[in-house]
Amino acid sequence: MSARTGILLLVSGPSGSGKTTLCRRLSGENEAHYSISCTTRAPRPGEVNGRDYHFLTPDEFSHRVAAGEFLEHATVHGNSYGTLQSEVLGYLSNGTDVVMDIDVQGAAQVRACEDPAIRAALVDIFVMPATEDELHARLSGRGTDSAEVIALRMRNALEEIAHQHEYTFHLHSGTHEEDYLRFKALLLAERLRAARHIHP
Amino acid sequence: MSARTGILLLVSGPSGSGKTTLCRRLSGENEAHYSISCTTRAPRPGEVNGRDYHFLTPDEFSHRVAAGEFLEHATVHGNSYGTLQSEVLGYLSNGTDVVMDIDVQGAAQVRACEDPAIRAALVDIFVMPATEDELHARLSGRGTDSAEVIALRMRNALEEIAHQHEYTFHLHSGTHEEDYLRFKALLLAERLRAARHIHP
Structure with a gap:
C-alpha cells in the first residue's frame, strides 16, 4: 500500500x-x-480537559482567533467553541x-x-x-x-x-x-x- | 432508509x-x-451459458450492435465481447x-x-x-x-x-x-x- x-x-x-x-x-x-474542540465554557462534571474539550479562557480563545489558529469557531449562548488547525493539519499530512x-x-x-x-x-x-x-x-x-x-x-x-x-x-x-x-x-x-x- | x-x-x-x-x-x-457479458467465442469446457457469458452467434451479436443494444463492445482476436444495456439499466433504476x-x-x-x-x-x-x-x-x-x-x-x-x-x-x-x-x-x-x- x-x-x-x-x-x-x-x-x-x-x-x-x-x-x-x-x-x-x-x-x-x-x-x-x-x-478535540476548544471551548470557553466551564467544564461540566466528569469532563476532562484534552479529552472532551480543550478548555480555554476567553482571553486565550480571542488571542488564538486573532492569531488565525482556528479552522472554524463560533459563539453560542455567550460561549466560544472552535477547532484549532493544529488538531487537523499535521495529522492529515502524516x-x-x-x-x-x-x-x-x-x-x-x-x-x-x-x-x-x-x-x-x-x-x-x-x-x-x-x-x-x-x-x-x-x-x-x-x-x-x-x-x-x-x-x-x-x-x-x-x-x-x-x-x-x-x-x-x-x-x-x-x-x-x-x-x-x-x-x-x-x-x-x-x-x-x-x-x-x-x-x- | x-x-x-x-x-x-x-x-x-x-x-x-x-x-x-x-x-x-x-x-x-x-x-x-x-x-454477464456477451461473446461470440465458443464456450470453454465448464463454461455455462448465462452464467459465465451469454454466448451469441456472430450474426446475433452484429444484429444487436446495430440495434444499439450494447453499452460497450469490442472485438479481440476475432471474437466479439460486449455488455447489453439490459444487463445494467433495469437493475439500476430498481x-x-x-x-x-x-x-x-x-x-x-x-x-x-x-x-x-x-x-x-x-x-x-x-x-x-x-x-x-x-x-x-x-x-x-x-x-x-x-x-x-x-x-x-x-x-x-x-x-x-x-x-x-x-x-x-x-x-x-x-x-x-x-x-x-x-x-x-x-x-x-x-x-x-x-x-x-x-x-x-
Whole structure:
C-alpha cells in the first residue's frame, strides 16, 4: 500500500442521531484521530480537559482567533467553541485520518476553507434517524423531561436537518452495529481514492 | 432508509489481481448483480451459458450492435465481447447495484456513455497487486509455464496498469479478506451518497 494523505471526515447530525458514538468508536479503534474542540465554557462534571474539550479562557480563545489558529469557531449562548488547525493539519499530512463531530455551521466554515490540504481531505456525512417519529422518540429520552424541553430539542434538531442537503453522504441510522459498519465503510472506501495516494 | 438508484461498479485490473473473485463474491452475497457479458467465442469446457457469458452467434451479436443494444463492445482476436444495456439499466433504476468485471477499454466506453442513469451510477475501481514483483509472482502461476508465456502476461498486465489513472479508486491487493472488506466498503459507502437517494 502506497502512502497517502489523511481524510478529514466531518460528521454532523441532530442530537439523538448517534453521531458522537460513531465518531468516538472510530477513534477508539484507532481508525482516526478524534478532533478535540476548544471551548470557553466551564467544564461540566466528569469532563476532562484534552479529552472532551480543550478548555480555554476567553482571553486565550480571542488571542488564538486573532492569531488565525482556528479552522472554524463560533459563539453560542455567550460561549466560544472552535477547532484549532493544529488538531487537523499535521495529522492529515502524516496520513492520519481525522474525524470531527461538528455542527452544521462549523461544517460550513470548514467547507469554505481555502487551504488545499483541507479541501483535498474533506468528506462530509450527515447522520439522522430514518423518520421524524424516530427522531422524536430519541429526543424524548426517558420520559422525565417536560413537553417544552422536548419541543425545543425537536426544533433544534429540525434546524440542523434543514442543512442536510449540504452533505455529500447521508446515513439514516438504524441499529448501532449497522450504522457503524456503514460509517466505517465510508472511511475505508475514501482511503481507496487514488487522489489521496502519494506515489514515490 | 429511503429508496435509491443503483450503483454501477466498474472493476478493472490486470489478470492476477483477484478482481474477478472480488466481483463474484459481492454478487454471491447478493450485494450486487454480476453483469454477464456477451461473446461470440465458443464456450470453454465448464463454461455455462448465462452464467459465465451469454454466448451469441456472430450474426446475433452484429444484429444487436446495430440495434444499439450494447453499452460497450469490442472485438479481440476475432471474437466479439460486449455488455447489453439490459444487463445494467433495469437493475439500476430498481435500486439494485451492478458490478462489472471489465477491461480498461470497456470501462472507457462506459465512462463515455451519455445516458444520465449510467453517469449518475458510475463508480470505478482499479485492482492491482501492490508491487510489480508481486504481480510477476502471481502471473508466474505454478511454475509450469514458459518464460515467454509469463513475459506476455506481464506485458498485458502492464498495459492494463498504464490506464490505472483513469480510475477514481485504486485497491492495492493484500490478503483476500482485507481486499474484500475494502472492496465491499466502497459499495457500502457509495450507497450513502445523498445524490442516489430518492426522496418521496
